[in-house]
Every structure is written in C-alpha cells, then in structure tokens.
Amino acid sequence: MNAPKDLALSRREFLKASGALVISSSGVVMMAESVGQGTAAGKPPLVPVELDSWIAVLPNGNVTAFFGKMDMGHGLEVAIAQIVADELDVELDKVHIDMSDTATSCNQGGASGSTGIQQGARPLRNASAEARRLLVDRAAQQWGVPAEQCSVNAGVISIADGRKVSYGELIGGRFFNSKVEWNKQVGNAMDVKGRAQPKSPSQYRVVGKEFPRRDVAGKVFGTRDWVTDIHVPGMLHARVIRPPHATGTPLKVDEGSIKSVKGARVVREKNFLAVVAPKEWDAVRAARMLKIEWSAKKDPFPEMANLHEYIRSAPVMNTEEAAMKGNVAAAFKTAARIVEAEYQWPFQSHASMGPACAIVDAQADHATLWTGTQKVHYARDGVAAMLGLPPEKVHGIWAYGPGSYGRNDGGDAAIDAALLSKLTGKPVRVQGMRADGTAWDPKGPACLHRARAALDASGKVIAYEFVSKGFSRANIATNESNPRDSLAGQEIGMPPKPELVFSVPAESYGFDNKRLAAEIIGPLLERSSPLRTSHFRDPLGPEIQFGSEQFIDELAAATGEDPVAFRLKYVTAPRDAAVIRAAAEKSNWQARPGPKGPKAGDLMSGRGIAYAQRSGTLVAVVAEVEVERKTGRVWAKKFTVAHDCGLIINPEGLRYAIEGNVVQGISRTLFEEVRFDRNMVTSVDWNTYPILDIRDTPQTIDFALINRPEVAPSGAGEPTMRVIPAAIANAFFDATGVRMRRVPMTPERVKAALAKA
Template identity: 35%
Template sequence: MSAGQSSPDLPARRAFLRRGSLIVGFTLLPAAAWAEFNGMGMPPVANPRLPGNLKSTPWLDAWIRVAPDGTVTVCSGKAELGTGLRTALVQIAAEQLELAPNAVRFIGGDTTLTPNEGFTAGSHSVADSGTALLHASAQVAALLRAGAAAQWHVPAAAVTLRGGAALAPDGRRMHYGAAIAGIDLHRHAAETSPLRAPAQYRLIGKSVPRLDIPAKVTGGAAYVQDMRLPGMLHARVVRPPRPGARLVAADLAAIRRLPGVRHVVRDGSYLAVLADDEWRAVQAMRALEGLARWEGGTPLPAPGDVHALLQHLPAQDITILRKGAPLPAELPPGRSVSARFTKQYVMHASIGPSCAVAHLDGGQLTVWTHTQGVYPLRHALAELTGMALENVRCIHTEGAGCYGQNGADDVAADAALLACAMPGHPVRVQLMREQENLWEPFAPAMVTQVKAALDDAGRISHWDYELWSGSHNERPGNAGKLVPAWLLARPIAPTPSEPMPQPEGGGDRNALPLYALPNARVVNHFLPVTPLRTSAMRSLGAHINIVTIETTMDRLAALAQVDPVQFRLRHLAHEPRAMDVVRAAAQLFHWPRPRSRPWHGTGFGFGQYKNLMAYVAIAVELAFNPDTGVVRILRVAAAADCGQVVNPDGVRNQLEGGIIQSASWTLLEQLRYGPDGIASIDWSSYPILRFSGVPQHIEIRLLDRPGMPFLGVAEAAQGPMAAALANALAQATGLRRDALPLLATQ
C-alpha cells in the first residue's frame, strides 16, 4: 500500500481500533514471547491444530473484517515484494467469500492492523498465510450465511453468497454488513472449515491480473521511494569507508552552513544530514564525506583464501542425518565420487537502493519501510530508539525487491533515528548505490564436500556430505542486527548468530537429498563468526547444496552407465510426486537430446525446496563460446508441483524469475573484496546477468493438485536451475567446474 493510500485512512483505522479489542490481542506480545521467536520471526503457537498461521493468530477478525456497509477487508502480515502475493492472497479469500478480487480491500504488513506473521521469506507466504486466509474466509462465509439465515428464519444451507450479498431462496438479499450484524468475528477459528469444493472454484487456479501492477506501470505512487508527505525532510547518511572504521573528526559547522541544510547529526561514528530538498541532501552528504576523517577498520581475507579459512574457523558441528553404515575408508574404484564445491559471497544487488520514511509525531513513531518483517523490525526499532513497543508502528510499503535481507532494515533504522532527531517532520532516507553495496548483508560464501559410492547394481550405497557456512539469518529482532546501531557512541551489540534448525535449515537447507540413500551422513559445520556480514538470500544454502547433490547424481549416473534422468527416477521410487515432476520436465524438454554441435550441452536438475515445499525439475540447453567464455542459454524447460495452484500466471512468473536470477548467480555473480575492503560498489564491479544473457526460451509446465495444500514456489527454482546449468556446461566443455560462479573471473 502506498503512502497516498495509507495516510488518509488513519482516522478511520483509529476509530476501528477504538471500537474493538482485536489489536491488543495480537500485537502487544509479552517480553517472554519475543524470546521464543524462531528463525522466521513467528510468535509462539497458540493452537497447533489450526491450519497455516492461524496456529499463531487464531482470531478470525485478525484476517477477515466486515464493515457495517458490507466492505470486506483481508489482512495478512506478509509483504508484497513484487511476487504477486497480494493478488494470490486476495484470490484465496475472495474465492471462499464469493467476491470479486477488486471488491476486496487488502492490508499487508502493518503492526497496527495485521496479524504477526514474522518474515516474508522461505516460500511460506501462500503456504502459511494463504492457508490461514483460506480457512478464515471459509469460516467467515459460514457465519455470513448463518447470520442472514437467522434474520430470515430459514436454514443456513438455504442461503447463498454472491458478489457481497447473502441471497435467500425467495429472492431476498442483504449485503454482508447486514448479514454479519450481531455476530462478533473476534473469535477463535475452528479446527475444521466448510471449504468450497475445488471443482467449484472460480478464482483459485485462474490467472487473475495482478492488483499491484497498475500504479507501477502508470507512474502512480507505488513504492516507498515515491512517498511525499507534508513538511517532509530529505536525509542522507555517511557510512564509514569500511566495517570497523571509527570516525575521528568531521567539520559539522561547515555542513550546517550549506543551502537547505536543516540539521546535521553525529552520534559516535554515525553521521547524517537533513535538508529541505533531496538534491541538497545529496550535496551536503558528499561534502560531509570529504570532511570526515576515519581510522581503523577490519581487514578482509583475499577471495582466493576465504574457503580454506571457512574450513578452519571455529564451528558448531551439527549432524543432521546419520543412518546405516559409515562410508568405507577406501572408496570402491570406478564406483565412487569425491568432490569439493565452493561458492563466493553474493550480493542482493537490488536495482533500487533502499529507502524508508519515518515520522515522530506526538510520541508515536511511524516507519514506512520495505522490510520483509514489520513486527521483528518494530521490536528492533523500539530497542534502538529507546521507545516503548506500543509507540512504534511499522507499515510495509513496497520497495525494490531483494528476496532476502538487503539494506531495507538498515535504512529504516536510519529513518527512525533521524525522525527522532527532528520530531514533527517526516524524514525520508535513501541510500546511495555504493552504500547499499558496501553495507548490505551478503549471501554467505560456502564450502561443500561430498563422497558417494555405488553398489554392484549401480544404485547409491553410501553418501557422505559436509558443508561449511556462516549465518543465513541475521534479520532484525534485536537492534544490534542493524548497521546504525553499531555506529552510535553507545553501540548495541547483535545477538549471537544461531543455526536455523532443520527441516527449514539455513546453510544446510536442502542438504538432505530426497533420493533413497541406505547409508548416509550429513554434517553442517555452522560458523558463528565469519569475515563478512551475511544474512538471508533467496533459497539460502539450497542453491549450492542442490548444485552439489545434482551434479554428483550426474557423475554417479555416468559411472553406472545410466541416463541421468533415469538414474534419478530409480532413486525416487518412494516419492511419486517427485517422479511426476522429473518425468514432466524431461518430456517437455524431449529428453534425452543428443549434443547438436560442439560446445553445446544439456543438463538436468531437480529438488523439492526444503523437502517441504514445491517440487521443481529443470532441463537446460546451452552453448559455450571457448574464445570469449560466454554462455548462451538456449532453452529451459521446467516442471513444478506446488500443490493447489492459486494463480498460474503468478507461479510461472516466480519460476521464470527464479530461473533467470539463478542463472545470474550461478554463471556470473560474486562479490569483489580484499584486504582493503569491498570493491563491488557499482554495476561494473558487480556484474549481473543482462538482457542479452536471459534464456532464449523458457517453458513451464505446472502440475496442479486441486484441493491439496499450497506449497511455496518462490525460491524453488534456484537450486535446480543452477544444477542444470552446471551439468549442461560440463557436457558442453568436457570439464567439471565446482566453484561458483561457474564463469568466475576473479
């Protein structure tokens, strides 16, 4: 929701809050509850038998509200990141409530108005928030029928809902506000719901046009960057030139004399300027950069040394799988594989630098932010500013998507601090490109090692896997996870890094193969401290883990002299849905396809994201130019099973986007750094896939499962696409490359 949409509604919303007790029930958690937050930032479970995120927020009116005039509002704690989530969630609720999508008012990610659903991450949004809305809306629909039936003195089964009205058998009708009159929706959801039969669906399973697109393509106020509030000041921050550097001097008086400058803030090593115009703020920031003196800083390792360093840092060794017999000391010759894979640090590289707006007014701090977790961020900002939790409100407002943790939370902290320095004035803060690149949390560098053996029948007999990775989850909940908190004269320390437990996992996400393995060991060497700041990036460790698993499957298939797809199917006999997806992708691609020309290759990759979410199989054809080192991706064929498909076009968009993003990571992307600091400050020093490198053809086949649970799909293509690329490049070149990116130049 844009600022233009949010602000005029505030009086009405406050009136709504005065009329009920809903908000107190699910926003003001006791201190002990915050300590129980898991890696997804979720509050404690209230009823484990409820579906989706109703488990944590069981009140119906936290999700569905019906106004006296019949207007229906759908609420979700999840954030629209450009994935089409808002459209899918509205479809789900409107389906049960017999409404058109454009007749539904949607509120997403607001600590005053929506349930606490932690972070929008891990492909959980439709699976968890969508499931909660599916059941909540079905139960509210039943209450609407019952309310109308009671007023008409007819059986509830005789009442139908259509287009916002309840209809009686004799033709009488009343709008939803009248039907629900006298019925309190502030009640716990039931454990079973009167869901519509999938055969009756009008909206779920259909490609409904995206609700968030019109403002984006017509120049409307669509993003937090577009916000303009009365009396708003523009701010820019000055970050240290390298992590650990300390500010020793700065001529603040000279900056205060510059045109339009309203305030200059220094708190320890924290520096910022506020001006009445954005360009004046940028000019003042550049001037202040030139007048600031820094000393010290934390040296970084050379990129060529980082993987050896990771394997020697203090680690928490976590065995996540051990079954059967250990790997023999001597691997059978001709029937075994041993390989080591590496991945460099990767940047989110959001096309638009992060931005936030904050306003301290009458002791209430409101922050408009494109964070992926308004509730955890709210807790961190309250700690950062010293304000009471109930006096801080975070409203998700779209920004440049990043699918993980980029600079959005940090710049929200900047906006909060600077709004507190200038009470009564909205303050807009936007990072510069080099600030975003230098200070965002990167996706961790990683190492994986695998040893595997075949039995006499050509089936996998032993599997031994180890990985080394730093944290993939340093999202705020504690103020010390935010860069500005480190720079203050009284800095706030981050809470210690903790591994994310299975089955979700962090660095070990998808480290457990779905294949049948009679003897297996998998160990996660979690590194609490690593050289660079890291946090979540789309798919977390699944990217390199699936590459490692799937390229090893190709190597084993070659030793067994079996087609790679058939080899996978042999080891998936216990997973019929996985087999369906593998077969569908192979059929779509017309696998196997012989090499058409020299330097051409085909490859295959498969994975079920987290072994919990969507199944995805991908086949790729590419051409490699040995003179230039350039790869052209000629064709991609993908099949996916994400359970009940809500919006087929939205699912295809997510798969296509994941395929393209994974191609960029896998072939090109790596952070450039060294002892002097981060060198990737712009697009020339951090290359990403360009339009000329996008696959020439992408085909998607969806295996819809009407009535089955929603399975998150947004991150499911990353690993299979990377694996298919690696296998295709190996066939094209005759050389296995086990370092990501595959076309490394550093």
C-alpha cells in the same frame, strides 16, 4: 483494446471510507495517528482471536481482508484475494487485500520463506469461511429458516422463495464481534480457525484460474506510491555515511566542510554518522563533501583469491548433523570406487534495484515508520526498541520498495531512520546511495561443499556424504525486530549476536548409507561488517544444490548412466520422481550415458537437469546452454521447469514467480560475485557487481506445472532458484565434458577450465 485498470479498492480509499485519512499540506497522503489503534469506533482490538482483525465488509458490500504479509512482486495479492473470494462467495473484484500495515493486520511474519500462500493464506481462508458462516446464520435467523436452505452468490444470500439479503445490508460498515480460535503462534505460523469448515477444492470458482495482478497499471502509469515517494511535512532527507573501510570509525568530523550547503548538518552518535538536510540533493552532496578522519585499517578480511582456502581452514563453530542413515564410514571401506568433488560459492549481494528507503517520524510518545522491507511488523518492533517506545506506539506502514529478496539493506534503513528521527526530533527520510545496496547490504554466505560417494563393483552407490562448510546464514537475524542486527545499532554499540546456522541438500535419494551435514564458521568481522551474512533468496538453496545436484550428475557420469535415469533410480518420493519425469518429457530429454561434448568448433551446446525439494514443493529444471569456446561466454538459452507446489491458486502468477527465479538464478550462476580486499567490499555498483543483462536473457522458459488440488498449496517464491545453478553446470558439462565447480561461471573461468581440459 481494454484499458488497464486497478480494480481493487486502494488502501487510501479504504481509509478514506473509514475516516482515517488526512491529506497533508503537500498534497501527500498521511495517516491519522488514530489509525494506529483501529480504523473506526467500536472495532475490537487488533488481535488474532477477533474475526474483525481479518475480514471487514464495507457498506457497499465490498470486502477487505487484512494480510500480515505482503506482495513483493509475485502476485501474492491477487492470489490471496482469490482464496478469500471463494470462501466468502463474493466476486473477486469486490475483495481488497490490505497488506502489511501494523495498524490493520496481525503479525503473519511478512514476506518470508515462500510462505505467503503456504502459511499466510490459511488464517484468511479460515476467517473468510467463518465470516460466511456467520452471515448465512444471521440471514437464516432473520428468515426463520435453517442455514442449510441458504445459498450465497456474489455476496448475496438467498433462499428458494426468492428472499435475499446482501452481505453489505447484513453487516456492511459494522463489526462481527466474533471470536476465532488462534493457535497462539506469531509470525509465519500464525493461524486461526472458526467453526466453519473451509470449502473443498472441488468447490472453488476462482482459485485455480488466472487473474492479473492489481498493482501493474499503477506502476506502469507512474501513479502508484512507492516507499520512496512518501513525503512527510517537515521531514529531513538523510544520507548515512558508512566508513570507507570495514573497521573504520570516525575520529574527527569537520562540520565546517559542509557549511556551504544551506541547511545541511552532521548528525552523529558514537560511530553512527549521517548528514541531514531539508532538500534531498543537499543531503547527497553534503555527504560527499564532509571531511572525516577515519581510524586505521585492520585487515579483517582474507585476500579474496584465498576465500575458499580461508573457509577450508577456518575453525568449525557449529556442526549441523541433519541426516544420517546406515554406517557411512564402514561402507566407504568396502568401496570398489570412490568419487569425490568440492564445489565453491562466493559471497553474493541482494543488490536490489534501488538502495533501501525508510521514513520515521518519531514523536515523544509515538512514532510512524514507512518501509519497503519484507517484515513490517518486526521492523516496527525494531524501530520501537531503537526509540524506547512500546511496539504498540509505533505504526509501521509497508509500501512498495525497490526490490527485496530476503534481509537486504531495507532492515538497516528503517533503524537508520529511527535513530536519525530520534536525534533530530524531525521526521527523517533515509535512502541509500548505490553502494549502500551493494557493498553494505547483508550478503548471501560464501561456502564450499564436499561430496563423496562410494560405489560397489556394479556401480551402485553404497554410501554418500555431503558436507558443507561456510558462513552462517544468520550473522544477523533476519526478522529486524532487534536493532542489534542493524548497522546503526551496532555502530552505537549494541552487541551483535550472530547465530551459527546452515542447511543441507533437500532431496529423497535413497542411498543405503548417507550423511548430510554442515559445518559453520564464525563471521569475518563481528560488528557492522559489509560481509555480514543473512538470508538471500532461497537462503543456501542455490549454494548447496549447486554442489549436491552437480555431484549426482557426476555420479551418473561415473557410472555411465543417463542423468535423468540415474535420479529416477535413486529418488524415493513419488512426487519427486514425477517432477523429474515431467521436466524430462516436456524438454524432449535425449538420454545418454555421458556428455555429448566436447565437439570441435567454437559453439558447443548441451542440456542438464537438476531437481530439489523445498518445504513441500518439488521442482526439476532442464537447462539448455550454449558455450562459446573462444570467448568463454555461456548462454543459458532455454529452461524447462517442472513444478509441483500442490494446489495451484493462480497458474499465471505461478509461472511469473518461477520465471523470476529462473532469470535471477542464471544471474547468480553466471555473473554474481561480491568482490572485496583485505579491508572492504569493492563491489559498490553495477559495474563492480555485474548481474544478468538483457543480452544474456534466455530465449524460452517452458513450464510443466503439476496441479495437485488434493495437496495443500506450498510455496513457489524460491524453490526454483535452488536448482538453476546445477542445471546450468550440468548442461555445461554435457556441452563441453568439463565440470565447473565454482560460481560464477565467468568467461575467464570458463576459458581457463576449457584450456585445462
């Protein structure tokens, strides 16, 4: 068998090569401070207009590309390497991607909105093409031949007479000192262009092929550094103590209650409270032992059972009128029949695999941040603001963290660590306990969705209205650049600035009269709320499409049409129709005008479809489920995913990205709901916030990947997520003849719904 290997030149090796690495006394890697201002003498400043900010050729001819995003587990790293390798004409295993270090990469926005390839790869593709052009020009000049006579293979430029020169010989270890044109955007939209024209897809050699991820072996053999593994000499371990109820503030703290723990001490500023200790376990137990008198409860939350009643009656603070076509109100007046339904979605937690961890070493005039967050450049800005330093004086280093699906507790941990390092004058490592990742992370918004449609006498849909109402997807901003959006910032008195934003269904149904809108309500509690809402994987995608794609199914059933045929009748975009057809074909869809069920007996089975768009990507999913009448258990057994994200960079990586969406989507549909009482989130661990178990894992996930080389690649990290809930609910309806309009579809809810039918 082949021994697994990490082919890439690791970041450590790169820095070693560039002389910027220091090994600490504990044998753990530390970055030299000078690394913050460029890795080698003579390097142009780290700004987007410098080609050297994007691409470096090492003396041995290996290439490093500097990426201002990171791979959170979807294989983005190798996909970016494929793109760079093709543009530069170098071997894939000679390309190293240096991800998300503020000292070596520009702010491309971090992991955000499934834009890693869609937007993040563009400047790297263009910069690689430009680097190739410059190197070929240089060789051609040396040889006194036109550049067109040169060809490049595996990083070696040659001409017909046999002369050749390698990239390493031409520029290895030195800088291009050449400018590219920057579009003046920072974040996801950042792009640069050189004079070179990137290749056309027909010229790709490695793009479009399958290559394995580079981080797997290190993780499997326990040799890879995680953010949780960073040890800085002299650092303290901290545990932040968040209140036992949402509005609690510490009135009295009995520091004597932890005096038996050697070295442990209380750190407090205003309502921010933590304990620190040189040993991690001492910080953990001191945090448990510390006696605190908290302020009184104020009942800021509604009863959990009344959550959607609360949303229904809460004042609307902002309305998004996203799409309006024709005259919906007038059309409804002429309806022969009206179909209506309401769908409900709970608060959900990121509940990442481990609670977030961050380390900050704040010195008088500079600082270093290690974080597993999705947005290290913005987190660097946030830490700088908390410390009162200019951003360029803070070095942000991203390392693999314990999972991330949006703005989770990672954004809070970085600011916690910054504040604690500032207050103690020491490097501080913060890691949460389980409840910090489940009870205190920002939540996916609870919401409800009202859909209605007017049918004429023939059953044609003449008007359609879909209006969501719920909490904003940005009670706190997601990008972490402002400490006011963190728990610690709010605990020390920074005024929060919640935004009122939502979203609407993403589809191409061509109903003559159509309105898509969203009504946004204010946060339950403005400051330091465990129910504050923010981005959670495919923000509002599964929530909204659970309603809209189930309602489309309800319309198909109401008009006696097959769900696939009904969708094909009304979608207007050809690529949308293509994914629906592909999913139906691949899954051997059996057309029927209404539900198969309910059948007699305990075990019922059915299939359902759902489709949606997301930022250029199209996805349709067929779910096949089994429902046990007695236990109420739903097993989402098989999925068929048709997916069109334009040009496919790495089909294997794409399948895995989709697979994660499917399984996490099942989990959110069947199991996940944040529990709370009038004063606090009561989902604090895996028992009180259950997720999908291996027993409930689907048997099969099939794919119909549509590759469109002529279409620029769009994202795959989130689109599939949004159609899973409705696909399951529609399959449930096919199996049972009963609609589940509330997530999660727990056994209790299923039994109750079946009993009512």
